[in-house]
Amino acid sequence: MSLAPQHENLTGADPDAASAEVAAGVVQLPGRLALHHGGSLDHPTLGWRLAGRAGAPVVVALGGISAHRRVFDPEQPRAGWWSGIAGPGRALDSSRVRVLGIDWLGGSGESTGPTAGGVFPSLSSYDQADALCQLLDHLEIARLRAIVGASYGGMVALAFAERYADRVQQLLVISAADRAHPMATAWRSVQRRMVRFALSGGHASDGMELARALAMATYRSPDEFAARFAQPPRQLDGRFVFPVEEYLFARGRDYAARYRAESFLCLSESIDLHAIDAGRVATPTVVVAVREDQLVPIGDMRALAARLPHARLHEITSLHGHDAFLKEGTALQPVFELLYGVPE
């Protein structure tokens, strides 16, 4: 049982527009989804969106826990979470492939997730992979050209390939390892406790602002902050406010306004619960590692590449640290080219 897909037409200056199409929908998955850590979701819904050249091979694009099914949208570039990387003529080139995006289970989009104040089971990256596989069945996509996953999305890509080797030809995993690093778990544990503390007092938004401010600091590199925020503090309402503090909390407020605290808790925990067996991922995998990533240290990425049976490691340098996957379109371009050269 599925809701009818909504078809959008891509128009505008793009010369490939005539052959481009967008389909989107919210599918109700058949039956129960048994969850890796216990419990199940009954007939969960999954929001999806497929955009690109009609009939072209399909590439699934998965991002961080804040990502969603709208990977790119030439008509509203700011609405796509990966607009700098995906789209017609971009590194992930929608004039050559169709790009499938999903709303995460447990997230703030159209997929089944926690409600305000509600209880929701712990989710594994395997659960996201299972839901994605059921979506492919629904969409009658026998085999993906590739899954491109960054951050949490990279974890889900690995989990998918471990379970469904015959459904995907190639992985491109950016800044995601086979498990979370304990220092990253430390930072996220503090974020979750902040949010739960604030939630318990009825101040979810303050908790989300604090958590996102901390998260933003972990997403970037010390050198970037040193270059951007060297100015002295200014006095505001009788207190010193530091440039980096203003930046982090402005971002925190934006995020709190559009992301549900309960979803944050669920997906943040899911990152820390992630633990796959890299030795069982048979799919050829390009591993992209960022040397300045504080959240996913380069050593963990090298170890992942060493454990994967068929991996190519591609290291890049970026001041943006963990956020390089959102910012480094130029550096990532040659990596994405690998997707198009693969014979079907």
Place this chain on the structure above:
Amino acid sequence: MSLAPQHENLTGADPDAASAEVAAGVVQLPGRLALHHGGSLDHPTLGWRLAGRAGAPVVVALGGISAHRRVFDPEQPRAGWWSGIAGPGRALDSSRVRVLGIDWLGGSGESTGPTAGGVFPSLSSYDQADALCQLLDHLEIARLRAIVGASYGGMVALAFAERYADRVQQLLVISAADRAHPMATAWRSVQRRMVRFALSGGHASDGMELARALAMATYRSPDEFAARFAQPPRQLDGRFVFPVEEYLFARGRDYAARYRAESFLCLSESIDLHAIDAGRVATPTVVVAVREDQLVPIGDMRALAARLPHARLHEITSLHGHDAFLKEGTALQPVFELLYGVPE
């Protein structure tokens, strides 16, 4: 005007005990202490403690914002914040020098600081240096053999030497630069906002627990956490709790029980306000830098050593990161030897 010093006798197995003495007191400084960022403190009090071989040269030992005047105490090793480093026969050898410790202005000890719910002015590392200089006048110590300062204490040591070159012969600065790194300011800004948020709801202790948990993560290195906390999470009260999370929050609860939130806010801000002119520090300085320190990156320590007119840089490697000054007695031993070879 000063309170009478309390004399303690050191006894026990130490062969130097006969010649060792401990004096401690709380002095009320004369007049107003004008503060670097505006405002003043009227007749502030300063808690101090002097322990070591009677008549020996005096070394001031200053630690992080949680440190206090009891640097070491052979009778109660756990009561001294630097018991692993300072004491008879230790790296900072109290059988060769007398060790002077203070309670920070603005802190949770015997010195003037904020009261619960009270307003307190912003403090500079220069203000701590000014108060220390007035204490030396009171104790009739014309010139210090050295100031050994780590973390915030290193910042205060630098501020002191810039202002009072004739009062100190040697500096030993561990894991402290001429200003805070913006990434460290980011982490501390989040901590302060957490504490203020919790304070505003009457939950200071919860805020302190969260802030300290985050701070602990920044004090250690990712490699240490990777080695210690690789185990999977366990379920507790129906929720997954990660090993690193249990550790951080146990430490956070301990800290919240013994440290005043208002003092934490004051001294945490003071770290981020710290900005001295290294080029004006004429005192010979040994700079000890820890390559794994996330809070004070090695690049900042090298730059400090390059800017100081008379510096020797000593780099060490430690899994303990910023906390190396508390843990690496063996590695620090040869550095401290430099203090004793200096002719007066």
